[in-house]
Amino acid sequence: MTPAPRTLELFYDVLSPYSWLGFEVLCRYKKLWNINLQLRPSLIAAIMKDSGNQPPALLPRKAQYLQNDIRLLGQQIQVPIQFPKDFFSVILEKGSLSAMRFLTAVNLEHPKMLEKVSRELWMRVWSRAAEKAGMSTEQAQGLLEKISTPKVKNELRDTTNAACKYGAFGLPVTVAHLDGQTHMLFGSDRMELLAHLLGEKWMGPVPPAINAKI
Amino acid sequence: MTPAPRTLELFYDVLSPYSWLGFEVLCRYKKLWNINLQLRPSLIAAIMKDSGNQPPALLPRKAQYLQNDIRLLGQQIQVPIQFPKDFFSVILEKGSLSAMRFLTAVNLEHPKMLEKVSRELWMRVWSRDEDISEPKSILAAAEKAGMSTEQAQGLLEKISTPKVKNELRDTTNAACKYGAFGLPVTVAHLDGQTHMLFGSDRMELLAHLLATTRPLRCQPMKRLWCWNHSAAPKSWVNHPPTAVL
Numbered sequence: 001m002t003p004a005p006r007t008l009e010l011f012y013d014v015l016s017p018y019s020w021l022g023f024e025v026l027c028r029y030k031k032l033w034n035i036n037l038q039l040r041p042s043l044i045a046a047i048m049k050d051s052g053n054q055p056p057a058l059l060p061r062k063a064q065y066l067q068n069d070i071r072l073l074g075q076q077i078q079v080p081i082q083f084p085k086d087f088f089s090v091i092l093e094k095g096s097l098s099a100m101r102f103l104t105a106v107n108l109e110h111p112k113m114l115e116k117v118s119r120e121l122w123m124r125v126w127s128r129a130a131e132k133a134g135m136s137t138e139q140a141q142g143l144l145e146k147i148s149t150p151k152v153k154n155e156l157r158d159t160t161n162a163a164c165k166y167g168a169f170g171l172p173v174t175v176a177h178l179d180g181q182t183h184m185l186f187g188s189d190r191m192e193l194l195a196h197l198l199g200e201k202w203m204g205p206v207p208p209a210i211n212a213k214i
Numbered sequence: 215m216t217p218a219p220r221t222l223e224l225f226y227d228v229l230s231p232y233s234w235l236g237f238e239v240l241c242r243y244k245k246l247w248n249i250n251l252q253l254r255p256s257l258i259a260a261i262m263k264d265s266g267n268q269p270p271a272l273l274p275r276k277a278q279y280l281q282n283d284i285r286l287l288g289q290q291i292q293v294p295i296q297f298p299k300d301f302f303s304v305i306l307e308k309g310s311l312s313a314m315r316f317l318t319a320v321n322l323e324h325p326k327m328l329e330k331v332s333r334e335l336w337m338r339v340w341s342r343d344e345d346i347s348e349p350k351s352i353l354a355a356a357e358k359a360g361m362s363t364e365q366a367q368g369l370l371e372k373i374s375t376p377k378v379k380n381e382l383r384d385t386t387n388a389a390c391k392y393g394a395f396g397l398p399v400t401v402a403h404l405d406g407q408t409h410m411l412f413g414s415d416r417m418e419l420l421a422h423l424l425a426t427t428r429p430l431r432c433q434p435m436k437r438l439w440c441w442n443h444s445a446a447p448k449s450w451v452n453h454p455p456t457a458v459l
Contacts, residue, residue, distance in 0.1 A: 059266060069416075076419050192290075
């Protein structure tokens with residue numbers, strides 16, 4: 001008898017490149033592990049503010065480091081991630097409020113589309129190639145009209161607050177519910193530790209089942 | 215023909231728990247990978263200052279997070295790491311200046327002892343919640359590592375000499391030049407390129423870089439195979455190869 005799947009919550013923001021990396025790895029493993037992956041669109045800017053933290057890119061040496069780190073991890077993890085030319089403008093000025101409200105609306109009305117639409121948004125911000133996620137123009141239009149409604153605003157706020165309650169000071173945050181214990185793991189680089197906690201097999205960021213499809 | 219081993223520099227400070235985790239993993243892999251691991255005792259406080267960074271523990275939510283993270287990683291990586299009771303006092307008040315000067319002296323005079331003495335200092339501060347700032351504490355660590363009291367005393371007397379101070383300063387500056395804003399920092403010298411990796415959680419990426427770059431002495435055909443990395447084994451970390459890279 002298969003035991004009940006364990007619930008993992010992934011709090012993420014498409015503004016966050018490491019969120020994309022963590023997201024792709026968990027999407028690959030949700031087919032391989034006995035887990036129920038719940039995607040939680042959140043607002044990283046609000047988490048930073050609430051925790052008193054700052055985007056790492058504001059420290060010059062970290063900004064320099066991040067560019068290489070993201071590039072190398074993208075190669076290793078096989079995600080086509082690239083720093084946008086005007087990185088500071090993207091992160092600090094433009095932000096992601098509309099995008100994350102949009103994903104919140106998707107999650108409320110068409111949750112099965114959430115993974116694909118999230119990926120599409122990351123592709124736009126964090127990759128040169130943009131593909132279509134397969135949502136009809138009507139659907140997209142309808143959702144765009146809803147992003148400033150109280151329902152959607154509150155849902156995004158509640159989700160973001162939930163991340164803060166778990167102790168988040170940034171994103172991505174993976175919350176694993178195991179055997180009555182809750183573990184909050186920060187970063188895209190805690191997936192091997194997650195496997196250890198789940199008692200599942202870690203096969204690297206590109207597990208074989210994915211290769212078989214290529 | 216065995217290619218030349220690739221050089222890895224590990225910049226670390228015994229005050230840094232993540233440095234200990236990275237250190238233990240690399241010490242295990244130095245026997246399994248074709249690498250030359252050079253340990254570089256450094257001062258994390260100076261790196262923080264030079265880069266304008268702050269110890270993460272100064273942010274309350276990070277301090278909270280770190281405690282669990284270190285505990286869980288210690289279990290997974292099998293290192294007996296435990297937070298000292300008065301963590302802030304250890305990190306922010308006592309520091310590690312004498313300890314890192316001592317390790318610098320060890321590295322200058324008895325480099326083969328560096329790994330063991332470093333480990334004993336970590337065991338004191340990050341496993342048994344013992345002091346590492348007083349001379350007798352440092353001596354105890356050195357003796358536990360297998361140094362004679364004479365040897366250890368001799369080195370202790372040298373820690374305030376210009377030679378040792380300058381060496382620690384130079385090593386720390388080298389880390390800063392590589393772009394460090396914290397520790398541990400692993401610098402891999404591969405195929406004419408230098409990669410600086412921050413944290414104890416970039417070892418799988420390091421394995422990937424080692425597997426997908428080859429020393430220039432490789433034959434062209436082998437090099438083609440190497441770059442087709444989907445054919446290369448993926449799980450270096452969990453199933454390290456016994457053959458040489």
